Amino acid sequence: MIKAWRVLRELVRGAAITARHFFVNMTFHTLRLFGIRTRRRGAVTIQYPEVQKALSPRHHSLHRIRPRPDGKPSCVACMLCVTVCPSECLYVEAAEDPDPEVQKLPAKFVVDLNRCCFCGFCVEACPVDAIRMDTGEIRLASLTRAGLEVPLDKP
Amino acid sequence: MFGDVLIILVKVVLTLMWTLLLALFLTWVERKESAVMQDRIGANRASVFGLRIFGLFQPFADAIKMLFKEDFCPTFAQRALHWLAPTFSFFFVSVTMVAVPFGDTISLFGRRIPLQVVDLNAAVLFVLAMLSLGIYGILVGGWASSNRFALIGSLRGAAQLVSYEVALGLSLVGLIMVFPSLSLARIVEFQGGLLFGFLPKWGIFLQPLGFAVFFLAGMAETKRVPFDMPEGESEIIGFYTEYGGLKFGLFMFTDFLEVIVLASMATTLFFGGWQVPWLGDAGFAFPGGGRIGLPPWAVTVLRVLSFNLKVFFFCWLQILTRWTYPRFRYDQVMDLGWKVLVPLGAANILATGLILAVR
Numbered sequence: 001m002i003k004a005w006r007v008l009r010e011l012v013r014g015a016a017i018t019a020r021h022f023f024v025n026m027t028f029h030t031l032r033l034f035g036i037r038t039r040r041r042g043a044v045t046i047q048y049p050e051v052q053k054a055l056s057p058r059h060h061s062l063h064r065i066r067p068r069p070d071g072k073p074s075c076v077a078c079m080l081c082v083t084v085c086p087s088e089c090l091y092v093e094a095a096e097d098p099d100p101e102v103q104k105l106p107a108k109f110v111v112d113l114n115r116c117c118f119c120g121f122c123v124e125a126c127p128v129d130a131i132r133m134d135t136g137e138i139r140l141a142s143l144t145r146a147g148l149e150v151p152l153d154k155p
Numbered sequence: 156m157f158g159d160v161l162i163i164l165v166k167v168v169l170t171l172m173w174t175l176l177l178a179l180f181l182t183w184v185e186r187k188e189s190a191v192m193q194d195r196i197g198a199n200r201a202s203v204f205g206l207r208i209f210g211l212f213q214p215f216a217d218a219i220k221m222l223f224k225e226d227f228c229p230t231f232a233q234r235a236l237h238w239l240a241p242t243f244s245f246f247f248v249s250v251t252m253v254a255v256p257f258g259d260t261i262s263l264f265g266r267r268i269p270l271q272v273v274d275l276n277a278a279v280l281f282v283l284a285m286l287s288l289g290i291y292g293i294l295v296g297g298w299a300s301s302n303r304f305a306l307i308g309s310l311r312g313a314a315q316l317v318s319y320e321v322a323l324g325l326s327l328v329g330l331i332m333v334f335p336s337l338s339l340a341r342i343v344e345f346q347g348g349l350l351f352g353f354l355p356k357w358g359i360f361l362q363p364l365g366f367a368v369f370f371l372a373g374m375a376e377t378k379r380v381p382f383d384m385p386e387g388e389s390e391i392i393g394f395y396t397e398y399g400g401l402k403f404g405l406f407m408f409t410d411f412l413e414v415i416v417l418a419s420m421a422t423t424l425f426f427g428g429w430q431v432p433w434l435g436d437a438g439f440a441f442p443g444g445g446r447i448g449l450p451p452w453a454v455t456v457l458r459v460l461s462f463n464l465k466v467f468f469f470c471w472l473q474i475l476t477r478w479t480y481p482r483f484r485y486d487q488v489m490d491l492g493w494k495v496l497v498p499l500g501a502a503n504i505l506a507t508g509l510i511l512a513v514r
Contacts, residue, residue, distance in 0.1 A: 011480070018192045018479040025191045045196040 055136055060118040062137035063111050065130055065152045072097075073153055075130040077104040081122035089115035090122060106153050113140055113148040158266070166272045167253065174252045178411040179214045181470060185411075186213070188471065189478040217404075224400035229300070232397060236299035241398070241405035244292025248412045251285045254278035255419045256340045258429050258459040259436075262451075270429075270459065271340055278339040279327060282420060283320070286376055290316045292409065293378075293385050293394050300397035308393030311485060312378060312385025318492040319375040319382075325500030326368035329507040330424055333361045343428030347435075353442035355432040358425035364503045366425045368496050373421065374473060375492065377413040381480045384488055418469030419462075426465050429458040 028042035046053055055061070065073040077094035095107035122131050131152075142148045183198065187209070190197025199210035228237050258270030275281050290313055297309020331337060334345040348356040359366050375382040386393035395406050422428060433441050434457060438449035449457070483491065 015475060015479050018475060021194065022188065022192045022475065025194060029191070042191070042194075043196045044194050047196070 055138070059136075059138075060120050060133045062113075062135045062140060062150065063116075063122070063131055063133050063152055064135050065106075065109060066132060073106060073109065073130065074128055075106045075109060075126075075153075076102060076128055077106045078127060080125045080127060081131055084121045084125040086119060086121065087115040087117045089113070089117075108151070109153040110149055110151050113150060114145055162266070162268055163272065166268075166270075170252055170257070170272050171249065174249065174412065174415060177415055177466075177470075178408055179218070180211075181411040181414060181474075182217065182407075183211060183213050184470065185474050185477075188474050192475070192478055221401050221404035226401065227397075227399045229302075229397050231301045233299040233301065236295050237397070238402070240292050240296030240299055241402045241409070242292075243295060244289055244409040245405045245412070247285045247288040247292065248409050248416060251282045251416050252419070254281050254339055255423055256343055256428055257419075257462045259455055261455050269340065270455075274338060274340045277337045279331065279337045279342075279424075282339075282416075283324060283327070286323075286413075286416070287316070287320050289409070289413070292406070296398065296406070297385075297394035300394070302396050304391040305394050305396040308385050308387060308391050308396070311387070312394060315378070315382065315384045315488055315492070316376060318489060319372045319496070322368055322372040322492055322496035322500050323376060325497060325504065326365045326372060327424070328500075329365040329503045330358055330362050330369075332504070332507050332511060334358070339423050339428070343423060343430060346427040347430050349433075349442065355427060355430065357427040357430070362425065362503070362507070364499060364506070366421070368500045368503065369425065370417075370421055372492075372496055372500075373417040374476065375488070377410060377417055377473070379410055379414070379473070380477045380482050382488055383482055384485055387482075389482070414470055414473050415466065418466045418473065421469050422462060422465040429462040431457050431461045434458070 025042040028038055028040055031038050032042065065075050068074045075092075077092055079092060079094075082088075082090045082092050089112040091108065091110040091112065092106050093108035094104050097103055097105040118133070120133055123133055140148070187197040197210070198213045199207060201207070201210050201212040201216040203212050228234055253272035254275050256269065256271035256274070260267050260269045262268075293309045293312040293316070295309075297305040297307075297312070300306070330342075334342045336342055336345065342358075346355070346357050350356045350360055354360055378385050383393075386395070395403055398406060433439055434449075434454065436451070436454060438454065439445070439447040
């Protein structure tokens with residue numbers, strides 16, 4: 001009998017919690033509907049395509065190659081990123097750079113986003129800090145596989 | 156003669172339309188209410204020409220999607236029964252609404268028209284019978300699918316619904332002893348009086364235990380989440396494993412119709428139906444002595460409004476329950492039915508009988 005009352009009390013408490021959430025949230029929704037600004041919102045939802053959350057500074061998004069002051073890619077085609085890449089998604093073709101200080105530059109630098117796991121090892125491995133993953137471009141979708149093979153050598 | 160037929164037809168069409176519309180929008184309400192309870196926003200993307208009004212077009216989008224899906228029937232299924240099962244389910248539930256009085260009588264063109272499709276003199280039994288017949292939708296659906304999971308689901312469903320049928324019937328016996336009629340219109344009229352001079356004489360105040368048992372058993376009858384043995388989304392898919400498209404949609408729609416039927420039955424039997432507290436035919440007469448006169452049309456509007464508000468409230472309450480409690484295990488459902496609700500219902504009859512005899 002006592003147990004039954006306890007069960008009943010807990011049932012009512014549970015319903016009271018959800019009902020409280022409902023009414024509190026409804027109040028804030030209604031206030032917002034009538035144009036009254038409140039500090040709290042009725043829902044924690046971020047309506048994604050219209051409203052976008054600021055990305056964290058250490059996020060990983062689409063790769064980019066940093067340019068040199070003269071506009072050429074600062075990559076020296078040392079192949080360290082290709083070596084370290086666990087998903088083998090980077091394809092780099094080296095070419096000769098006329099500048100004897102640099103010696104090499106990529107003729108082709110393609111990242112295959114079909115395979116990339118966004119681990120960021122290429123960024124860590126790069127000796128000249130040429131590749132970075134901070135473009136903020138996170139909507140990476142394509143209707144074809146070829147569309148996900150992104151050339152990066154045009155900075 | 157012709158006029159009578161016309162009136163009945165109009166009432167049938169209006170009642171059916173209103174109920175179906177309510178059920179349609181209940182899908183939207185369910186999604187929105189659960190979202191608001193969980194600090195989310197819920198479906199708000201469906202739009203017509205860029206007009207989004209809180210995603211109110213979502214039910215239509217869902218319906219259109221269902222309509223254009225493949226009408227699939229597995230080769231090993233019993234084709235005719237597979238097709239009939241959802242219609243069974245749907246028909247027996249939607250037909251219960253004819254017995255529910257949603258308003259007072261109105262006078263129109265010199266006729267007195269009761270706002271109820273038919274005033275059956277055994278309406279309570281009719282509703283119970285139709286709700287029991289709804290089991291056939293589940294049973295036939297599960298059987299015709301020739302799928303083991305579907306069959307398990309339908310057998311569970313049959314066992315659950317039959318056992319809760321008993322509790323449902325028992326919980327209403329006490330009420331029928333207090334309001335000595337089986338006609339819903341009469342029961343609502345009885346609830347128009349006052350208790351102790353100030354409390355409206357609603358079923359809830361006379362039969363609180365009866366209401367608790369009725370509502371719990373009724374929620375089990377709707378076979379939604381705390382009692383979703385027939386469906387069992389998280390273990391077996393249940394009796395509609397082999398259903399898709401519009402036929403599945405009908406089953407789902409039936410669930411929402413059952414929510415409305417339970418809400419309107421709870422309103423009619425225990426919360427005074429269309430009665431507004433202290434509102435008589437001539438206007439409000441408060442127990443403190445205040446009076447507000449109202450024209451007859453205003454009284455009718457208030458009463459219909461009151462009925463609908465109560466129904467909305469119970470729909471809301473059921474959705475709240477559905478999104479608050481985790482689901483029962485099968486044996487727990489049976490325990491609750493046979494070891495708690497049936498004895499409580501019987502005790503309620505006994506207590507009511509004693510009180511009626513002593514008084």
